[in-house]
Amino acid sequence: MAETSTTxxxxxxxxxxxxxxxxxxxxxxxxxxxxxxxxxxxxxxxxREALLKLQAHGLAVxxxxxxxxxxxxxxxxxxxxxxxxxxxxxxxxxxxxxHMTSEDFSNADAAxxxxxxxxxxxxxxxxxxxxxxxxxxxxxxxxxxxxxDDLHIASARHLLSSWKSGWxxxxxxxxAAILMLMRRREVEAACDLLRRHLRRADRITKR
Amino acid sequence: MAETSTTxxxxxxxxxxxxxxxxxxxxxxxxxxxxxxxxxxxxxxxxREALLKLQAHGLAVxxxxxxxxxxxxxxxxxxxxxxxxxxxxxxxxxxxxxHMTSEDFSNADAAxxxxxxxxxxxxxxxxxxxxxxxxxxxxxxxxxxxxxDDLHIASARHLLSSWKSGWxxxxxxxxAAILMLMRRREVEAACDLLRRHLRRADRITKR
DNA sequence: CAGCCATAAATTATCTATAATTTTTCCTAC
DNA sequence: GTAGGAAAAATTATAGATAATTTATGGCTG
Numbered sequence: 174m175a176e177t178s179t180t181x182x183x184x185x186x187x188x189x190x191x192x193x194x195x196x197x198x199x200x201x202x203x204x205x206x207x208x209x210x211x212x213x214x215x216x217x218x219x220x221r222e223a224l225l226k227l228q229a230h231g232l233a234v235x236x237x238x239x240x241x242x243x244x245x246x247x248x249x250x251x252x253x254x255x256x257x258x259x260x261x262x263x264x265x266x267x268x269x270x271x272h273m274t275s276e277d278f279s280n281a282d283a284a285x286x287x288x289x290x291x292x293x294x295x296x297x298x299x300x301x302x303x304x305x306x307x308x309x310x311x312x313x314x315x316x317x318x319x320x321x322d323d324l325h326i327a328s329a330r331h332l333l334s335s336w337k338s339g340w341x342x343x344x345x346x347x348x349a350a351i352l353m354l355m356r357r358r359e360v361e362a363a364c365d366l367l368r369r370h371l372r373r374a375d376r377i378t379k380r
Numbered sequence: 381m382a383e384t385s386t387t388x389x390x391x392x393x394x395x396x397x398x399x400x401x402x403x404x405x406x407x408x409x410x411x412x413x414x415x416x417x418x419x420x421x422x423x424x425x426x427x428r429e430a431l432l433k434l435q436a437h438g439l440a441v442x443x444x445x446x447x448x449x450x451x452x453x454x455x456x457x458x459x460x461x462x463x464x465x466x467x468x469x470x471x472x473x474x475x476x477x478x479h480m481t482s483e484d485f486s487n488a489d490a491a492x493x494x495x496x497x498x499x500x501x502x503x504x505x506x507x508x509x510x511x512x513x514x515x516x517x518x519x520x521x522x523x524x525x526x527x528x529d530d531l532h533i534a535s536a537r538h539l540l541s542s543w544k545s546g547w548x549x550x551x552x553x554x555x556a557a558i559l560m561l562m563r564r565r566e567v568e569a570a571c572d573l574l575r576r577h578l579r580r581a582d583r584i585t586k587r
Numbered sequence: 588c589a590g591c592c593a594t595a596a597a598t599t600a601t602c603t604a605t606a607a608t609t610t611t612t613c614c615t616a617c
Numbered sequence: 618g619t620a621g622g623a624a625a626a627a628t629t630a631t632a633g634a635t636a637a638t639t640t641a642t643g644g645c646t647g
Contacts, residue, residue, distance in 0.1 A: 179444070180444060180600070182600085182601090205627090205628070206628075206629070207627095207628075207629095215602085216601065216603070217602095217630095218425060218601060219602095221429065221629090221630085222428065222432060222600095225429060225436075226432065226436070228436075229432075229435075229436030231523065237386070237387060237390075237629095238607085238608055238628090238629060238630075239608090239609070239610090240609095240629065249521075250522075250523060253521045253522075253524055254523065256521075257471070257524055257527070260467040260468065261464070261467065261468070263467075264463060264464070264467050313456075314463075315457075316438065316457060316460050316464065317460055317463075317464055320464070387629095387630070387631095388631075389630085389631090412597095412598070413598075413599070413600095414597095414598075414599095422631075423633070424600095425630080425631060426630080426631065426632095428599090428600085445598090445599060445600075445637085445638060445639070446598090446638090447598070
């Protein structure tokens with residue numbers, strides 16, 4: 174039944190998580206096992222595993238014996254996520270700053286340019302996320318990066334659901350400046366700018 | 381079959397996670413589904429779910445179609461966990477400091493006293509963890525606390541496995557001082573002391 | 588005797604069926 | 618007309634069986 178090397182539970186998880194991030198599955202929506210199983214032409218055993226994984230990444234909440242629902246993002250949790258990002262991304266950046274190789278820099282710069290020329294909000298969001306990942310991942314701290322990835326996904330959900338209209342392509346000066354500071358190994362300045370950048374991004378979605 | 385209100389998958393998870401924390405299941409050990417299922421007199425469906433939950437909390441790692449193993453804790457990951465604790469517990473403490481009610485304070489003080497009179501290392505570790513949780517949980521940030529709980533569990537594993545011998549009952553001056561500073565709402569001083577306290581605890585296990 | 592392929596054993600992943608629980612529906616009593 | 622509660626429907630959780638994959642075994646060849 175599984176034609177690729179990945180397991181069917183993983184495919185179901187990937188599909189559902191993407192749909193939750195994009196807002197196609199709205200917060201509070203019930204995730205019924207056999208309905209999903211029918212949609213994927215599978216039994217509900219792998220579906221249960223996919224749902225458990227969603228829960229682990231904060232995309233669903235479980236009510237025992239009452240099923241799973243798409244997790245909600247209230248304003249308190251948004252603030253919580255922003256504050257966690259501020260301290261964890263700073264930590265990652267401090268380590269990354271010293272570990273960045275020239276290859277890491279060219280990858281990050283490619284991600285930066287791709288972000289600047291994105292054509293619409295969803296693709297900009299994905300590329301913006303990729304850029305931030307590119308400047309942090311060289312910290313070489315897998316557990317930290319896993320936490321940051323989950324926070325990024327939560328931020329993405331919020332961004333895509335709250336952005337009303339009026340997005341337009343723009344060159345991100347912060348991104349270029351952060352990269353420049355990292356090249357110069359000016360850690361404190363890079364951290365300061367990243368914090369300001371994240372706070373600014375947070376405020377934009379509040380409008 | 382399930383006599384309590386909790387699900388059997390949860391009971392299996394609780395049991396396995398406790399045994400991993402205490403070091404009864406050693407890092408790298410294979411977690412075979414039907415062996416565990418036999419031990420718990422259950423089928424392997426709930427066992428798979430328990431294993432997935434262990435993975436989500438960082439206690440097991442999965443090799444697709446090759447099963448799960450108890451996760452290893454190398455020195456790099458220990459350092460990573462300590463650094464994450466430093467920034468996340470400081471963040472939690474800042475919020476908790478302003479949210480602590482008189483009831484929160486008496487709970488925390490009871491946890492502090494219980495920790496001081498612990499009779500052996502394992503019970504001290506559990507009570508020390510409970511104390512730290514008591515002073516942080518009033519931050520009222522559930523996602524942050526979930527991250528901190530997982531880090532505490534990882535620290536506990538390391539502590540219990542690396543502590544050779546010579547533990548003895550002792551009154552923890554830091555704990556009392558942190559609580560006092562929190563009562564006075566001296567946030568910066570409390571954060572400074574918590575950071576020193578965590579670094580000290582980290583050094584002890586290195587000897 | 589080492590390397591290698593075929594086969595057997597063990598193990599994971601999934602499916603179908605059943606049990607247990609919750610939610611819904613609908614009837615009755617007041 | 619509404620509240621209460623039993624019966625039905627829907628849903629979750631677990632069990633038992635099957636398919637697919639990996640690991641172990643053992644004989645064969647060079």
